[in-house]
Amino acid sequence: MSILIAKRYVKALLDGKDISIVSSIEEELKLISSAYSDEKFLNIISSIDIKSSKKTDLIISFVPNCSTTVKNLMVLLASNRRLNIIPDISLELSKQVSKLKNSFEGIVYSKEELSSEYMNDMQTSFAKKFNVELTLKNEVSSYDGIKVDIDGLGIEIGFSQERLKSQMIDHILKAV
Numbered sequence: 001m002s003i004l005i006a007k008r009y010v011k012a013l014l015d016g017k018d019i020s021i022v023s024s025i026e027e028e029l030k031l032i033s034s035a036y037s038d039e040k041f042l043n044i045i046s047s048i049d050i051k052s053s054k055k056t057d058l059i060i061s062f063v064p065n066c067s068t069t070v071k072n073l074m075v076l077l078a079s080n081r082r083l084n085i086i087p088d089i090s091l092e093l094s095k096q097v098s099k100l101k102n103s104f105e106g107i108v109y110s111k112e113e114l115s116s117e118y119m120n121d122m123q124t125s126f127a128k129k130f131n132v133e134l135t136l137k138n139e140v141s142s143y144d145g146i147k148v149d150i151d152g153l154g155i156e157i158g159f160s161q162e163r164l165k166s167q168m169i170d171h172i173l174k175a176v
Helices: 004-012 019-038 039-046 052-061 068-079 084-100 117-129 161-173
Strands: 105-111 132-141 146-149 155-160
Touching: 004 019, 004 068, 004 084, 019 039, 019 068, 019 084, 039 105, 039 155, 052 132, 068 084, 068 161, 084 105, 105 117, 117 132, 117 146, 146 161, 155 161
Parallel strands: 105 132
Antiparallel strands: 105 146, 146 155
């Protein structure tokens, strides 16, 4: 539900603004939303004993030289008691800015660290395939194979050793 509300705020933020202005707003919102990982901050934001204006002042204080647009957004969110959706707004705005810039980030999951040469080759080939600017990062996980996840484009490509084995067994059983 909060994602749907966040999308409306993002649509208003994007309306008629230059990409450079939207990018600076995105950076400010990223900075603010990073505070939402602190439990004490969340307690302050959700407290009914603290005035909305004090909450707004606290949030704005996180950003040096905070823009008027972000200040007005914080006041609006505080007056509507929606300060809790700031991380959702930040995430959605980042997605929209990525689309506008045609620049995306992806994660490559693998069981071990992949070489930088291999990562660069993958990055180049995917960028060429989807006609975008792409940055891939390698994340070591328990995934038995390689999986590429480019969230902004909605792409997830995976190759699993376990799946290959099961497909080979199925193929052999069908042949027999």
